[in-house]
Amino acid sequence: MEIPPPAIPPSAAPCLIEVSGLTKLYGDFPAVTDLSFSVRAGEVIGLVGPNGAGKTTTLRCLAGIIPPTRGLVQICGHGMGRDPIEAKRRLAFFPDEPRLFDYLTVAQHLTFTARIYNLPHYEETARALLEELEIADKADKLPGELSRGMKQKLAIACGFLHAPSAIFFDEPLTGLDPLGIRRMKDSIVKRAAAGAAILISSHLLHLLEEVCSHVLILKDGRKIIDGTMDEVRGKFSEAASGANLEEVFFRATGENKGP
Amino acid sequence: MGRALLYLEWHSRWNRLRARLQRLRQPKYLFGAVVGGLYFYWYVFGALRGRAGPGRTPPMPALEHPALVESLAALVLLVVLLLMWIIPHERAALLFTEAEVAFLFPAPVGRRALIHFKLLKSQAAILFSALFMTLIGRWGGGNYGLRVIGWWGLLSIINLHLLGSSFARTLLLDRGISNWRRRLFFLGGAGLAAAAVILWARQALPAPPDFSSAPDLSALAGYAGQVFQSGPLPWLLAPFRLAVAPLFAANARQLCLAFGPVLGIIGLHYCWVIRSNVAFEEASVELSQKFADRIAAMRSGNWQAMSKPRKSKRPPFLLRPEGWPAAAIFWKNLISAGQFFTGRAWFFLLWITVIAGIILRSAGRHSGGGAALAILAVTLGVMSLLYGPAILRYDFRQDLRVADVLKLYPMPGWQVVLGEILAPAAILAAAQWALLLLAFLLCPASVGGAPAPMGLRIAATLSAALVLPCVDFIALLLPNAAALIFPAWVQLGKDAPRGFETMGQQLILMFGQIIVLTLSMLPAALAGAVAYLIAWWLFGKVMAVAVVSCALAAVLLLAAEAALGVFLLGKAFERFDWSEDSPE
Numbered sequence: 026m027e028i029p030p031p032a033i034p035p036s037a038a039p040c041l042i043e044v045s046g047l048t049k050l051y052g053d054f055p056a057v058t059d060l061s062f063s064v065r066a067g068e069v070i071g072l073v074g075p076n077g078a079g080k081t082t083t084l085r086c087l088a089g090i091i092p093p094t095r096g097l098v099q100i101c102g103h104g105m106g107r108d109p110i111e112a113k114r115r116l117a118f119f120p121d122e123p124r125l126f127d128y129l130t131v132a133q134h135l136t137f138t139a140r141i142y143n144l145p146h147y148e149e150t151a152r153a154l155l156e157e158l159e160i161a162d163k164a165d166k167l168p169g170e171l172s173r174g175m176k177q178k179l180a181i182a183c184g185f186l187h188a189p190s191a192i193f194f195d196e197p198l199t200g201l202d203p204l205g206i207r208r209m210k211d212s213i214v215k216r217a218a219a220g221a222a223i224l225i226s227s228h229l230l231h232l233l234e235e236v237c238s239h240v241l242i243l244k245d246g247r248k249i250i251d252g253t254m255d256e257v258r259g260k261f262s263e264a265a266s267g268a269n270l271e272e273v274f275f276r277a278t279g280e281n282k283g284p
Numbered sequence: 285m286g287r288a289l290l291y292l293e294w295h296s297r298w299n300r301l302r303a304r305l306q307r308l309r310q311p312k313y314l315f316g317a318v319v320g321g322l323y324f325y326w327y328v329f330g331a332l333r334g335r336a337g338p339g340r341t342p343p344m345p346a347l348e349h350p351a352l353v354e355s356l357a358a359l360v361l362l363v364v365l366l367l368m369w370i371i372p373h374e375r376a377a378l379l380f381t382e383a384e385v386a387f388l389f390p391a392p393v394g395r396r397a398l399i400h401f402k403l404l405k406s407q408a409a410i411l412f413s414a415l416f417m418t419l420i421g422r423w424g425g426g427n428y429g430l431r432v433i434g435w436w437g438l439l440s441i442i443n444l445h446l447l448g449s450s451f452a453r454t455l456l457l458d459r460g461i462s463n464w465r466r467r468l469f470f471l472g473g474a475g476l477a478a479a480a481v482i483l484w485a486r487q488a489l490p491a492p493p494d495f496s497s498a499p500d501l502s503a504l505a506g507y508a509g510q511v512f513q514s515g516p517l518p519w520l521l522a523p524f525r526l527a528v529a530p531l532f533a534a535n536a537r538q539l540c541l542a543f544g545p546v547l548g549i550i551g552l553h554y555c556w557v558i559r560s561n562v563a564f565e566e567a568s569v570e571l572s573q574k575f576a577d578r579i580a581a582m583r584s585g586n587w588q589a590m591s592k593p594r595k596s597k598r599p600p601f602l603l604r605p606e607g608w609p610a611a612a613i614f615w616k617n618l619i620s621a622g623q624f625f626t627g628r629a630w631f632f633l634l635w636i637t638v639i640a641g642i643i644l645r646s647a648g649r650h651s652g653g654g655a656a657l658a659i660l661a662v663t664l665g666v667m668s669l670l671y672g673p674a675i676l677r678y679d680f681r682q683d684l685r686v687a688d689v690l691k692l693y694p695m696p697g698w699q700v701v702l703g704e705i706l707a708p709a710a711i712l713a714a715a716q717w718a719l720l721l722l723a724f725l726l727c728p729a730s731v732g733g734a735p736a737p738m739g740l741r742i743a744a745t746l747s748a749a750l751v752l753p754c755v756d757f758i759a760l761l762l763p764n765a766a767a768l769i770f771p772a773w774v775q776l777g778k779d780a781p782r783g784f785e786t787m788g789q790q791l792i793l794m795f796g797q798i799i800v801l802t803l804s805m806l807p808a809a810l811a812g813a814v815a816y817l818i819a820w821w822l823f824g825k826v827m828a829v830a831v832v833s834c835a836l837a838a839v840l841l842l843a844a845e846a847a848l849g850v851f852l853l854g855k856a857f858e859r860f861d862w863s864e865d866s867p868e
Contacts (some may be wrong), residue, residue, distance in 0.1 A: 090691045091861045109858075113694040124689045128620040130596045139605035140612035141693050147605050167596050 028253035038065040039101075040220035041115075042087065042191050047096035049082050049246075056082040057246045060096070064239075066190070069213060070251070071233035072226040073270075080226040081121075083243070084193045087224070088118035100191045114142065117184035121196035123176040125168040131155070132164040134183055142187040146187055148169040154182040158208070173200040181212070192216060194225040198232060210236050230270040240270065242277045247276050289401040290394070291385075297408070304785070312770070313785040320788025349505050354532050355512035364442065365524075368449040369470045373463045376450040377567035378402045389565060389865035396558060403557075411441045430539045434530035437546040439526050444553035451560035477520055484515040523549070549648075600626045609695050613703025614710075617678040621711060630714055637718045641725030658726035665719040665752070668712060673759045676708035680764045684771060687860065698854025703816050705760050705850070712760075713753040720745050720752075743828035747835030754842035758804050761849040762797040768856045804845050812838035 042064040049057040057079040064070050072080050086093045089105050089112060097106040103112040129137060139147035155161040158178040160171075168176050175199055184192070194213070198206050203263075213236050217223050227233055233240065234254070241251035250257055258268050261276040307313045378398065380388070388398060414435035418428055456466055492507050511517060517524075526545040533539035600618040603611070618626075645654045683690060683704060690700055724745040730736055770793070815837030819830040 082454050085688070088692055092859065110694045110696060113692060116692075118688075120688060124686045126616060126620070126686065128597060129616060133596075133599065133616075133619065136603050136605070137612050138618055140607065140615075141609045141610065141695065143606055165596055212704055252778045253478055 040065050040069055041101050042224065043097070043099040044087065044126075045097045045233060047083065047086060047098065048094050049079070049086055049091070050094045055246050057086065057093075057243075060243075060246075060248050061250050062241055062248065064191070064224060066220045066222055067217050068239055069223040069225065069237045070239040070241055071237035071270075072224055072241050072243065073228070073230065073233060073274055077245075078243040079246035080243060081195055084118065084195050084224065084226055087191075088116060088193055089113050090118070109174075114187070115189055116191040116193065117189035117193065118188070118193045119180060119184055119197055121199050123168075123173075123180035125176055125179060127168055130165050130167055131160060131171075131179055131182075134179060138186050140185045144187055147186060151182070154185055154195060157212075158182055174202055174205050177201060178205070181209075185216075190221055192221050192223045194223070195226070196227055197225060198227065198229060206232075216258045230274055234270045240273075242274065244278045286397060286400065289388075289397060289404070293401070293404055308785065312789070316792065317785035318788065319791055320785055323788065323791055336781060339753035349509065350532060352505055352509045352512060354525060354528060355517075355521060357528040357531065358521040361438070361442075361524045361528055365445055365449075366470060366474055368446055370467050372450065372453060374450075374459060374571075375567045376447075376454040376562050376564040377571040378447075378564055380568055380572050382572055385569055389569065395471065395561075395564075399557060402447075403444075406443050410436060410443060413439055424796065426856040430536065430586070431531065433539060433543065434528075435545060437530050437550065440550055441546070441553060444557055448553055448556045448560065448571060451557065451562040451564070454562045454564070455560070477516075481511070481517050481520075483486060485511050488515060491535055495533055538628075543749045597622065598626055608699075608766035609693070610699040610706070613700065614706040617682075617704065617707030618710070620682065621676070621678045621707060633714075633718055634721070637721050638725070641722050645726050654726040655728045658723045658728075661719045661723040661726065665716050665723070665748075668716055668719070669752070669755060669759060672712040672715070673708070673763055676711055676760075678707045678711075679704040679760065680767045684767055690857075691860070697856070697858035698851050698856060700802065700857055701764070701850050701853045705757060708758050709753060709757045712756045716752045716756070718747055720748055737828075740831070743831045747831050750835050750839050751842070754808075754839055754846060755756070758842060758849065759782075759797075759801055761846065761853060763793075763802055765849070765853055766793050766797070767857070768853060770859055771860075804842075807845070808838040808841040811841045 040063045044063065045061045047057055047060040048055065060079075060083060061134075062070075072083065074080050082091070085091045085102075087105070089098075089109050092106075099113075100112040101115040103109075103115065105112045125134065126137075135147065135151040139151070144150070152161070155164065158181060159208050160175055160178050160182070163171060163175060163179075168179065171179065177197075197209055197213070201209060210232065213223060213225070217238075225233065225237065237254065239251065239253050240257050242249040242257070250260055251259075254270070257277075258270075258273055259275045261268070308317055357860075367619060380402075388401070414432050417435045417439075418431040421431075453466065457463070489507075489510055512521070526542075527549055529542035530539055530546055533542050597613065597619050601615065603615045644657055680701075692699065694702075724741060727741050770789075812834040816830045816834035819833035820827075823829040
């Protein structure tokens with residue numbers, strides 16, 4: 026069954042992620058340059074670009090993992106620079122490789138996360154998440170005893186436990202089986218429908234086409250374009266409705282599609 | 285195919301060297317390399333030249349009983365080779381890196397080529413070991429160049445024998461001869477040989493002299509010389525004596541004469557290894573994976589993962605979902621530290637300490653053994669201050685590999701720092717308290733002729749119990765500060781750098797930590813001394829009160845320093861950007 030793409034939310038929806046003039050330098054090398062965009066509640070924005078375009082750096086700056094060299098990041102109205110605690114309380118970041126503690130079991134990971142985010146009644150949510158992600162029977166297992174896909178699911182359960190309003194995914198489908206991919210797509214659309222603002226970085230353009238309402242194309246750390254899918258198609262394709270995101274991507278980035 | 289493998293080995297080493305040289309453009313590595321190089325020069329060549337005067341290398345000191353030492357060396361070699369047949373239980377496996385497994389195993393490379401590649405690779409380690417052994421074992425006359433050649437021959441034989449014996453063990457397993465049957469055979473053979481030597485010595489040699497009343501070891505050396513030079517032992521050790529003979533060559537001629545048989549032994553071993561038709565690929569893949577996991581665990585500070593398979597661990601206490609978030613990190617790190625660090629385990633340790641202390645005190649009342657054990661406990665406590673922070677790495681040194689996750693948490697930096705350092709600090713303090721309790725229970729009523737009344741002993745123990753956790757905390761702050769401020773200088777993550785520069789960096793860090801720790805103790809010591817004097821005069825020269833006052837003043841100062849350290853380190857953590865040291 027096809028997943029219905031998320032509806033474009035009304036412009037009155039609150040802006041949950043706001044980025045203004047974001048710049049990140051590694052020494053003299055500009056990884057991201059003067060990037061500005063915003064994501065409203067209910068929007069799913071696909072962050073695409075060739076390797077080295079600055080996608081992961083952007084996500085890590087937005088999540089407060091690395092400090093930007095310049096620029097402002099606001100999560101649900103809280104500046105990451107001035108009020109990082111409140112901003113972080115409202116976001117979740119899922120890196121491409123699940124980062125787990127080798128010595129904590131699945132259940133202990135959730136207990137630990139609940140204390141970090143101060144969630145007094147987390148048990149019910151945790152149980153529901155484990156069941157939704159089909160790892161409820163692995164509660165006493167250590168990450169070393171889980172497959173890569175299950176580790177990913179555990180990381181997702183921990184990230185969703187505090188019901189974040191702004192969610193960042195970096196290559197969310199890596200290592201998942203077809204059923205896992207389907208469930209992940211469902212989960213993204215469901216969270217967006219519930220009012221979360223979601224930013225997904227991925228090279229899987231067909232995935233983005235299925236789940237994203239908007240797209241942002243980066244190249245060499247600079248924004249080439251952002252907007253709704255149709256707006257971006259319209260800009261880079263003669264037949265707006267016929268072109269797919271892959272076609273748009275190659276035209277926008279000037280990359281050679283090859284034979 | 286051999287050329288391709290040579291190409292791989294040569295270019296891997298060359299590129300590694302080039303990367304290290306390029307790294308020296310960064311001051312932190314250059315500085316480390318200079319310090320590391322100076323240390324190495326001072327340790328090895330400086331020590332040599334210092335003894336012989338400038339510009340000259342001293343001769344190696346001659347041995348008093350060269351024949352006996354040569355026989356002992358042959359015996360040690362026999363035991364080492366014998367153990368290769370007795371201890372191991374695994375199938376033959378050659379250790380390759382994960383990349384080598386991925387590239388070479390699916391490639392059309394024969395088993396023999398892989399063995400050649402492995403032998404070639406091992407030569408670098410053998411040459412380094414030969415150099416190292418020559419430098420640390422300066423004995424027996426001769427010169428250093430000859431000794432390096434001697435060590436190279438011996439280590440090559442050991443390396444080839446290790447490989448050959450692993451192949452032979454696998455062949456035996458394939459033919460249905462179990463590990464235990466093989467062990468029984470070799471242990472039985474060794475036992476029979478030992479029994480024959482002992483019986484012969486008892487019957488053929490005069491009774492051994494009374495070594496306990498001998499003024500030096502010459503009587504023992506004389507008797508051992510007789511055992512080694514007559515009867516069955518010289519025959520038994522003959523091939524092993526051939527292998528070690530080049531180590532005792534005093535000049536080039538002697539070395540040439542001794543090295544012929546060694547080359548013969550190496551050749552025979554080589555033929556044995558190459559002609560062994562044993563499948564080692566599957567076991568090698570498994571071994572390489574395990575080795576890679578262990579290296580990753582070790583470099584990330586998770587020492588437990590190196591030694592045993594992981595099991596889920598009982599949490600040290602029930603973590604409630606509400607409250608101070610730093611407690612979650614403390615809880616997590618205690619789980620990481622292992623099953624032993626639970627409240628129940630510490631409760632048992634306390635009781636064992638008390639019972640052992642009481643028993644030892646009553647047993648050693650008259651002999652002075654109790655006092656000796658009390659001194660030992662105090663010494664261990666002091667040593668734990670130095671070594672504890674280096675051993676207990678359940679803090680940033682373990683967690684910086686998941687720094688991304690830590691930085692996501694909605695916590696101020698100082699709370700993350702506090703949570704990280706609490707676990708090793710608590711473990712160290714608990715161990716020191718147990719030692720203090722033991723020392724208190726065993727401490728006699730007078731120390732070195734001076735009376736030590738119960739009040740003073742209690743005051744001293746309580747004072748130490750108060751001061752030690754603060755010192756521990758500061759001592760743990762320092763390596764964590766190093767990890768956060770100089771992440772590239774501390775062993776973190778999978779690809780920790782190696783070489784002179786890293787050795788130099790670690791030396792700089794170690795000395796830096798000692799200096800900072802000493803400096804941080806000075807204000808506390810000063811405040812303690814002032815408080816001691818004031819209390820001494822105010823409370824009628826009661827030493828117990830003065831000692832406790834001194835400790836309280838020191839604790840206040842140390843706690844303030846620790847709080848300042850946590851705050852500053854928290855700021856450093858908030859600014860911490862691992863990507864600046866390792867951009868993706």
